[in-house]
Amino acid sequence: MYIAQITVTYKPSILDPQGEVIKDALGRLDYQGVTSVTQGKYFEIKLTATDEQSAYDEATSLTEALLINPNTETYRITMLAEVEA
Amino acid sequence: MYIAQITVTYKPSILDPQGEVIKDALGRLDYQGVTSVTQGKYFEIKLTATDEQSAYDEATSLTEALLINPNTETYRITMLAEVEA
Numbered sequence: 260m261y262i263a264q265i266t267v268t269y270k271p272s273i274l275d276p277q278g279e280v281i282k283d284a285l286g287r288l289d290y291q292g293v294t295s296v297t298q299g300k301y302f303e304i305k306l307t308a309t310d311e312q313s314a315y316d317e318a319t320s321l322t323e324a325l326l327i328n329p330n331t332e333t334y335r336i337t338m339l340a341e342v343e344a
Numbered sequence: 345m346y347i348a349q350i351t352v353t354y355k356p357s358i359l360d361p362q363g364e365v366i367k368d369a370l371g372r373l374d375y376q377g378v379t380s381v382t383q384g385k386y387f388e389i390k391l392t393a394t395d396e397q398s399a400y401d402e403a404t405s406l407t408e409a410l411l412i413n414p415n416t417e418t419y420r421i422t423m424l425a426e427v428e429a
Contacts, residue, residue, distance in 0.1 A: 260379070266351075266386050281387070281410065290406045292391040292399075294345070301351050301386040302366070306377040314377075321375045325366065 260341040261308055263318035267327050267334045268299035302326055311338055345426040346393055348403035352412050352419045353384035387411055396423055 269275050275297055282296040304321070308314035315338050327334050354360050360382055367381040389406070393399035400423050412419050 264351075268386065268388065284410055285406055288406070288409055290391075290402065290409075292393055292402055293389060293406070294392060295390040297388040299386040299388070301353065301384040303353065303382040303384070304378060305380040306375075307379060308377055317375065317377055321370055321373070321378070324373055324375075325369060 261306055261311060261314035261318075262339040262341050263302075263304045263306065263314065264337040264339065265302040265304065265318065265322055265326060265334055266299060266337075267302070267322075267332050268297055269331055270333050273331045299332075300326070305341065311340060314338060346391055346396060346399035346403075347424040347426050348387075348389045348391065348399065349422040349424065350387040350389065350403065350407055350411060350419055351384060351422075352387070352407075352417050353382055354416055355418050358416045384417075385411075390426065396425060399423060 277298045278296040281298060282293060285293045304318060306314055306317060308317060315336065318336050322334055362383045363381040366383060367378060370378045389403060391399055391402060393402060403421050407419050
């Protein structure tokens with residue numbers, strides 16, 4: 260069993276209005292040290308696979324098939340091998 | 345300059361309907377190896393601080409003040425020291 264931790268964020272060229280709203284709100288709450296905020300999506304997917312490489316390939320395939328908008332979003336995948344309980 | 349990578353997910357006791365919807369959709373797309381899907385939010389926050397510990401404390405404080413619903417959500421923070429360009 261493997262766990263894919265998938266982080267999806269906007270491409271750098273794409274405006275992130277939600278991030279701007281959060282940054283302004285943090286400024287009003289006196290968090291003056293904050294210089295930029297990016298908001299994205301996070302997925303944690305448990306999947307069975309013969310080995311880590313095939314688990315990674317499956318996670319990449321399903322991410323590109325369903326979880327991202329390839330025009331505006333980019334992603335990062337981290338694989339963890341789940342220790343059987 | 346530091347970067348806080350903040351991952352927010354539902355507490356285990358809370359139903360994750362969005363995760364269930366994604367899991368069903370992946371099943372219909374023939375990704376049979378997927379056993380569970382969790383969806384959450386991801387934030388990347390750049391902030392200035394005197395040292396890594398105070399950057400971490402600020403990130404924790406602003407997460408609990410604005411970014412999560414403490415009743416239903418839990419979070420994880422990873423700190424990165426940004427190399428000055």
